[in-house]
Amino acid sequence: MNHELIQMAHGSGGKLSHDLIRNVMWPAFANDILGQMHDGAQLTINHARLAFSTDSYVVKPLFFPGGDIGKLAVCGTVNDVAMNGAVPLYLSAGFVLEEGFPMESLRRIVTSMQKAADEAGVHIVTGDTKVVEKGAVDGIYINTAGIGQIIDGIQISGQNARPHQDIILNGYLGEHSLAVMSERHGLEFPHSVISDCAPLNGLVAELLAAVPQIKVLRDPTRGGLATTLNEIASQSQVGILLDESRIPVSPAVQAACDILGFDPLYMANEGKMIVFVDKEYTQEVLRVMHQNIYGRQARVIGEVIEKSPGKVGLRTQIGGVRLLDMLVGDQLPRIC
Amino acid sequence: MNHELIQMAHGSGGKLSHDLIRNVMWPAFANDILGQMHDGAQLTINHARLAFSTDSYVVKPLFFPGGDIGKLAVCGTVNDVAMNGAVPLYLSAGFVLEEGFPMESLRRIVTSMQKAADEAGVHIVTGDTKVVEKGAVDGIYINTAGIGQIIDGIQISGQNARPHQDIILNGYLGEHSLAVMSERHGLEFPHSVISDCAPLNGLVAELLAAVPQIKVLRDPTRGGLATTLNEIASQSQVGILLDESRIPVSPAVQAACDILGFDPLYMANEGKMIVFVDKEYTQEVLRVMHQNIYGRQARVIGEVIEKSPGKVGLRTQIGGVRLLDMLVGDQLPRIC
Numbered sequence: 029m030n031h032e033l034i035q036m037a038h039g040s041g042g043k044l045s046h047d048l049i050r051n052v053m054w055p056a057f058a059n060d061i062l063g064q065m066h067d068g069a070q071l072t073i074n075h076a077r078l079a080f081s082t083d084s085y086v087v088k089p090l091f092f093p094g095g096d097i098g099k100l101a102v103c104g105t106v107n108d109v110a111m112n113g114a115v116p117l118y119l120s121a122g123f124v125l126e127e128g129f130p131m132e133s134l135r136r137i138v139t140s141m142q143k144a145a146d147e148a149g150v151h152i153v154t155g156d157t158k159v160v161e162k163g164a165v166d167g168i169y170i171n172t173a174g175i176g177q178i179i180d181g182i183q184i185s186g187q188n189a190r191p192h193q194d195i196i197l198n199g200y201l202g203e204h205s206l207a208v209m210s211e212r213h214g215l216e217f218p219h220s221v222i223s224d225c226a227p228l229n230g231l232v233a234e235l236l237a238a239v240p241q242i243k244v245l246r247d248p249t250r251g252g253l254a255t256t257l258n259e260i261a262s263q264s265q266v267g268i269l270l271d272e273s274r275i276p277v278s279p280a281v282q283a284a285c286d287i288l289g290f291d292p293l294y295m296a297n298e299g300k301m302i303v304f305v306d307k308e309y310t311q312e313v314l315r316v317m318h319q320n321i322y323g324r325q326a327r328v329i330g331e332v333i334e335k336s337p338g339k340v341g342l343r344t345q346i347g348g349v350r351l352l353d354m355l356v357g358d359q360l361p362r363i364c
Numbered sequence: 365m366n367h368e369l370i371q372m373a374h375g376s377g378g379k380l381s382h383d384l385i386r387n388v389m390w391p392a393f394a395n396d397i398l399g400q401m402h403d404g405a406q407l408t409i410n411h412a413r414l415a416f417s418t419d420s421y422v423v424k425p426l427f428f429p430g431g432d433i434g435k436l437a438v439c440g441t442v443n444d445v446a447m448n449g450a451v452p453l454y455l456s457a458g459f460v461l462e463e464g465f466p467m468e469s470l471r472r473i474v475t476s477m478q479k480a481a482d483e484a485g486v487h488i489v490t491g492d493t494k495v496v497e498k499g500a501v502d503g504i505y506i507n508t509a510g511i512g513q514i515i516d517g518i519q520i521s522g523q524n525a526r527p528h529q530d531i532i533l534n535g536y537l538g539e540h541s542l543a544v545m546s547e548r549h550g551l552e553f554p555h556s557v558i559s560d561c562a563p564l565n566g567l568v569a570e571l572l573a574a575v576p577q578i579k580v581l582r583d584p585t586r587g588g589l590a591t592t593l594n595e596i597a598s599q600s601q602v603g604i605l606l607d608e609s610r611i612p613v614s615p616a617v618q619a620a621c622d623i624l625g626f627d628p629l630y631m632a633n634e635g636k637m638i639v640f641v642d643k644e645y646t647q648e649v650l651r652v653m654h655q656n657i658y659g660r661q662a663r664v665i666g667e668v669i670e671k672s673p674g675k676v677g678l679r680t681q682i683g684g685v686r687l688l689d690m691l692v693g694d695q696l697p698r699i700c
Binding site for chain 1: 375393397511
């Protein structure tokens with residue numbers, strides 16, 4: 029493999045993505061805010077504390093069970109802004125369209141964007157459209173950037189994980205990946221799987237209103253839960269120990285993963301979030317989550333530990349502990 | 365032509381771009397802020413007045429005389445933010461890379477981005493990288509979104525043009541278009557032309573400090589000066605009359621345009637800005653511009669008139685008046 033050419037895995041959200049950021053992006057763009065390494069940047073402008081995040085969406089196919097590239101482009105950025113403890117307010121939308129792209133598909137996509145924006149309570153306030161020749165882009169790519177206002181008194185950071193905190197996840201893993209994959213490859217499973225793509229900012233606002241002591245929020249998208257927890261373990265220099273028996277995977281996803289050899293811990297989600305909180309607040313976090321449509325299956329999946337700083341372990345159902353690394357390679361590119 | 369498929373001209377910045385915005389984007393995204401129809405949105409968050417703008421960059425070739433896609437991606441968004449009367453502060457950067465793209469080219473591009481960011485005094489604080497299969501994108505596309513703080517007391521809008529204002533342009537037209545075109549097609553002209561791509565926020569800040577009475581700022585990028593002035597004439601419901609003898613076109617660009625049949629009034633610029641100001645402030649605007657490296661050739665090119673609201677006319681050197689419409693079609697796609 030020639031590491032001097034871009035590979036698919038550079039976009040996986042996993043190990044090569046991190047190498048690319050560390051070796052190419054940081055040396056160029058180094059600044060304190062970029063160094064926060066969160067789902068976006070936290071800024072202060074004229075006493076307003078803001079969160080600012082961006083993502084480009086290249087999902088294939090464009091339409092899949094439970095969503096489409098438009099819904100994804102809104103929810104993904106809304107969620108990244110929210111994971112900074114912020115109320116997302118405004119989005120930009122940049123479209124790159126392929127010559128010959130059906131106007132009807134574009135209408136469906138922008139309608140879907142607005143529907144998601146309505147649910148999230150955000151406004152798409154500025155945009156840009158470029159068109160390139162047939163073959164120079166695969167249909168449509170969308171970039172969204174989002175601005176939100178960080179909630180007063182809230183301090184969320186990937187550096188805030190501390191031993192003895194509980195780690196809470198709001199629901200089942202792997203549904204987005206599997207929905208996209210089944211649509212892309214025409215796979216049929218005994219039980220259909222629908223993407224979990226959803227705006228989580230309402231749930232975040234409810235949680236932070238009830239438990240402002242929450243210190244880490246993150247959504248496990250590309251690279252999956254295992255990669256996201258590795259990032260947090262590394263940033264906070266703590267160990268993380270998950271309990272395999274508590275990891276929520278639906279029977280449909282588990283069955284498909286068994287057939288395909290996929291691991292739900294590394295599969296992308298688009299409607300999931302993890303919360304780190306001191307154990308005294310765990311029940312309150314769960315209570316709030318269970319009342320929200322996007323948190324019904326919330327549960328504690330593990331805890332922060334003192335030993336093995338920077339590492340993530342999984343206590344398996346047969347009693348051992350398996351080390352979970354970041355995603356290496358890329359199971360399924362173009363998932364978002 | 366089938367208007368139900370996306371055409372190259374939908375990305376021209378001209379007439380079909382406006383049709384696309386009016387017929388597809390607005391019906392979906394309608395909100396008051398989007399309706400401002402400026403180079404970005406003007407927002408207020410917690411008493412902070414902000415400007416927010418985005419652009420995707422798909423220029424071909426990636427490297428051209430006077431710049432590259434990285435410099436363009438920073439300057440373009442910096443300028444759009446600045447044209448709201450704002451000090452640009454923070455940028456996001458979203459990359460879509462083609463599998464097999466040379467890492468060395470990526471390094472050159474991000475280095476160029478940081479160099480432009482340094483000159484503009486902005487920080488690239490958040491980003492995202494996607495990788496798609498070979499053939500699914502043409503090398504690299506970059507989206508940037510930018511946030512700036514609107515300068516106290518400044519009210520810039522495309523709706524603020526009023527009869528008897530002077531219209532001032534900071535320099536020669538068409539250089540960016542011609543530099544990209546000559547590189548793309550291997551054209552050689554007697555005098556080489558270098559893109560004018562530059563961050564204009566310093567010049568904007570100097571102008572607004574000296575003449576806070578400036579009411580319209582805009583950078584004539586895609587669609588060129590004629591299209592941009594049509595937008596303003598329409599938004600303010602005023603007439604605009606340009607004086608052909610005052611339009612600054614370098615001999616090199618004029619010679620190339622004569623050969624190729626291009627019109628500098630419709631060619632994209634990346635380091636140009638237009639200012640609308642009451643005549644009593646014209647000399648002060650020119651004085652400030654002439655002291656800045658990006659305003660040395662500044663001059664009055666026309667004025668706002670009462671008649672023909674929504675129209676732009678050009679008083680030609682032989683004495684007639686030619687109506688200047690928006691760009692129709694697309695002379696040169698993928699210019700930015």
